[in-house]
Amino acid sequence: MRVSPYFKRYKAYYIMLILPIVYFIIFRYGPIIGNVLAFRKYVPGGSIYGEEWVGLQYFKMFWNDPSFWKAFQNTILLSVMNLAITFTLPILFALLLNEILNKKIKTVIQTISYFPNFVAVVVVVGMLKEILSPTSGIVNSFLGYFGIDPIFFVNEPGWFRTIYISSDIWQFMGWNAIIYTAALSSVDTQLYEAAEMDGAGRWRQTLSVTIPQILPTISVVLIISLGSMLMLGFEKVLLLYTPSNSVTSEIIDTFVFRMGLQNNNYSYATAVGLFGGLIGLVLVSAGNYISRKISGFSLY
């Protein structure tokens, strides 16, 4: 048999790819196929793909489950509020940082600002719980000076979203601003000089030069984050979850975790997870499609 010159030259590349392809088939497509469990009855000790078809039984079950709809509503509310705030602040931060004239100070501020991105979520929640503690927390002792009684922040359903979103700002604002800082530093300085000649002040220059120059970056980031908005910080929500704040802190992901891994309702939890995953897929694909149409940028 004659081996084609193409294959002779590229054989090694295909050999390299064997292991990764096996990995993707087993560990990435295995669980995707495993979603059939949502349509099949699971018997403990039986096949992970279930024993018999039950159709949409589990979907009907969660569809009629008010606690699922509570989790669904919480997911949407938290996602929308979180997106509105954590999308806007990095842009403002990057714009303000850009006005710091001393390069060294600028770098130092930027470096400090994105350090929290690397702090473990366990540590972030641990810090929150300490700082907000009703007995020894710094926030409550500060409020005490004004005669306000200690508030058990991490147990109050009304405070959950505020805590989640503010800690998200603390964790990710600096990191998410990097892309804008880079876009700002590549704006042609001649544009500013020209605007200056036309008598534009700094505010005018920001509006007419800076913002239009970074608008493509902003729109791409917006579309991508709209697409992935339902991907909340599951681990953080799980760590912040207490039975007393569950009215607001139960989201789809934690609902799946509790139903599946804590109550062993595997098929039921798989059905809920699949439903959430499909909504996410639709959002991401739509975001990606629009982004490619508008700016030529897409994730794939």
Add this chain to the structure above:
Amino acid sequence: MLYRRSLGFKWFMVINSVIMLLLVAAILIPFLHLLSVSLSHSSAVVGGKVGIWPKGFNLDAYVRVFEHPSIIVGFKNSIFQTVLGTTLSLFMLTICAYPLSKRTLKGRKLLILFIMFTMFFSGGLIPTYMLVKSLGLLDTIWAIVLPFSITPYYLLLMMTYFGGIPEEIEESAMLDGLGPFRILVKIVLPLSKPILAALTLFLIVYYWNNWFNSMIYLNNTDKHPVMMIVRNIISGSELAGNAAAVGDIGNSVSTASLKAAAIMSTTLPIMLIFPFTQKYFAKGVMIGSVKG
């Protein structure tokens, strides 16, 4: 720049500097506060008198945390998970990204689609758990490092970087008789230090900070990483009965100090590598964003 002389601009600069100062303070104060709590005497901590400076300085909280037997084991487990996980991921990412960065490779588009699809739609928590369980990986380190060894996003970063290396360099090496494996190790990898550094650091941070996979896949607490133990300490299930233990060392350590000390000692490794490596972190993000 004329506008810099205007009064309005000077006011803006002052206000802006104050905003930046407040931001930096807001990021650093939680750390400073926890550090002082971990170093303070219990009487000051319980009374809520500790700000960002220790009161009644002592190291007893750290002594107690490190006397806790599972913490030392946890550190060992974390190091093991981090080293094995990072090494395995880098290896898998490299052998996957390098061939796929060759634009002339037949079937490349199809393979990339096959891989990238998993970025948008994944199996979800329960099917992944069931798979790991059925493969008999529960309670082994492989449950932690295997299922997540190739992150599609990191693969994308690496492919983009490899794709930017001029083809001519590799062509001439090929004429010298080097095969693709040798070219990868001797030429491509040494040229890819920035992306390798960035991904190594991302992976180290990922494995070091991970606790959730250990919680669901490792029933044997002797295998738990330190983050899992910190999580138990914070939720109060570990170091329980510490009232008695606190009595042993003269009541100088409060529960809050113990939690703070646990938090600080696990974050310290990240804090120590961060200043030296932060330029690579930023580079990693930028490589991802310039892809057109």
